[in-house]
Amino acid sequence: MDRLKIAELLVDPDWYRVRHGDAAMGDPVLHFAEQGMDEGLDPNAMFDAAWYRTTHGAAMAEGISVFEDFCENALTAHRDPGPLFDTAWYCRTYPDIAAAGVNPLHHYLHFGRPERRDASPLFHNKWYFAAYPFADSPGMDAPTHFMNHGAALGLSPSPFFDVAWYGTQYPEVARRGMNPLLHYLLEGEAKGYQPAPGFDPRRHAARHRLALPDGRGALRHFAAQPERRRAADLQAKDMPSRFVRPGVAAEARAMIALVGGIEADLADLPGALEQLPVTSLALGPAELAWRSLFLSLETVPRRILLAGHLDDVPELADLPEDPTLLVLETDGSAVSVGRHLRPGITWRSLPAINPGLDEAGRARVVTALLNAFRPLAIMAWGSHAGGEAFARHGANLRVDARLFIAWADGPMRDVADLMRRHFRRSLPFVSLSYAADLAALNTLADGFGLPEGARGHFRPLDAWRTAEGFLGAEPPDR
Amino acid sequence: MTDVTAILNLHREGVLAQASLLSMKHAAEQARAAGLAVEIIAMADCTDQATLDVLARHPGVRVVQTEVNDLGLARNEGVREAQGRYVTFLDGDDLWGPGWILRAHGAAIRSAEPAVWHPEASLLFGQDVAPSWLPHPDGEEAEGDWVVLGMRNHWTSPSFAERSVYERVPYRRTNLDQQFGYEDWNWNCETTAAGLIHRVVPDTAHLIRVRPDSMVRRTISAQSLMTPSRLFRDRIGWLRPEEAG
Structure with missing residues (x-):
């Protein structure tokens, strides 16, 4: 291919002049064609010549430059020009490009970027500018802002990569002065580093049976899933007011x-x-939280344990590593780290999904979860949201599940408050109630006028592990 | 060959059924004027004499009496009686806009994908409610997101689809004593699980009457949940294969 043609396809003149140029450079396209190409200069922000040779060198023909190789193979072999541009994903997401036979990177530089099309699933323009409105200005796009300013400011390129969290987890990144996203793509992912809390790339790759060289590409696969991108859209989108036409x-x-x-x-x-007034269809915080929770799960849970504050319940160290068990933190705004749980246990945290979700919203999410999966056993352990779901929908839930409640004090919960609000309403539906102080439970039952015969399912707290309890429960008799 | 079967589900609406029947007949006349063959079936489930008296004043309506005592199961009975390629439902005290059958049919035959059709919006009215519009989202829009069906219902029950859709995905019985309700919400989930998309027909409206003793209000009062659907168990770890990275 003609050198000038390659330069015309790949050079971003403004970027090239700033990155490599001097006042006497002249036309960047000509400079690249006549000189820069031979020196291996990167022609734009998305092309990393050294990375390209390392990644695709074995497949390249003898004697041609990385630039020529890319121009000849971008559309057919979907080779990436660098770690920040995903050629195959870009062509798949924007099928008009492949249909027109245009070089995808050239299209991105001249059309896609100004239109704020995403260069790879690791970027999300809509989310970025909604999260960081101060970054928004005419002509600016998320990758450019992120690479030039955002990463240094601790901004994340998308909801899939948490720059601040990554920096905290892996302090070597800051010590070496690296861009956290590039560090992850070039080194971190191969070492099994996590890009954000709650996402384990190796586990994701195993779950989806991805054949990934050096373990690389799991985050890209995760972020490319349409439902994930839609979730980011929804986070970013202020729903327009609806009018009846x-x-x-x-x-x-x-x-x-x-x-x-x-x-x-x-x-x-x-x-x-x-x-006349029009009911808004905008998705509220509870709907978005439910959506995030559901899409984060990979297996159908058969036992669900609802804990108010996870790190507040040391007894959970006794939970077995059961792939059909889900532990959900339901209350408050503080996010636990799951320190009492064995590593293989699946757990999620509503405060982590949305710390601002109010109590009614949390109860709605919990109810949706229980109704969507219809588990065979549900335990509410110091959980207001769980207690509320039992109280409101116990007659329904107990058709398929045995319900258990642990009334236990903890640093972040007040058992008296839990009992006052949920004890009487939930008790008719609960198979077994556990309490550290059975006498207190009976006193409360006296106060509510509960007959002696209705107290047969009170148990001491440490009996929750027994076979008659949550862990050994079988489906109820129909 | 019948193009569309319009099914009116009645219980004990009495004189309120009169306006519903008239709205259905107007919609059927508009469709017939455009060349469609439309049959009207009134499913009278555990009904009363007052409602039967209203039906008796409409000779062009085929009345089928049932004793299933359940709105969803009565709709299933109606589908079994239907001859049309397409079926559409109306509850016994609600109304369609006059263009419903014709426009929904037009949208359905132009569509390349199997779909369930809904009006663009419903006007909620009644003696003790402030009137308001309830728009229906398209299943392709963010507001019509299928995951959110786990938490809220997007579409009301007066839908339009090929008869085979209702045969393949019948309505489930409700049981408010055990807090299982919202047969339409369950059906929307099940049809979604079956691969159907829910769409709206432009420039169409239904009028939904809200009564103190309506099924929706009784369902809310009973603190019922949607009758469980297989949608979320089927789609755990959901990834559309054709778009996997």
């Missing part, structure tokens, strides 16, 4: 004209139907 109101008006004479309820409706 004139054609819709006209339909209703036509029917009212036809039957309103015999329908007093219709005759009372105002003439300007377009001005």
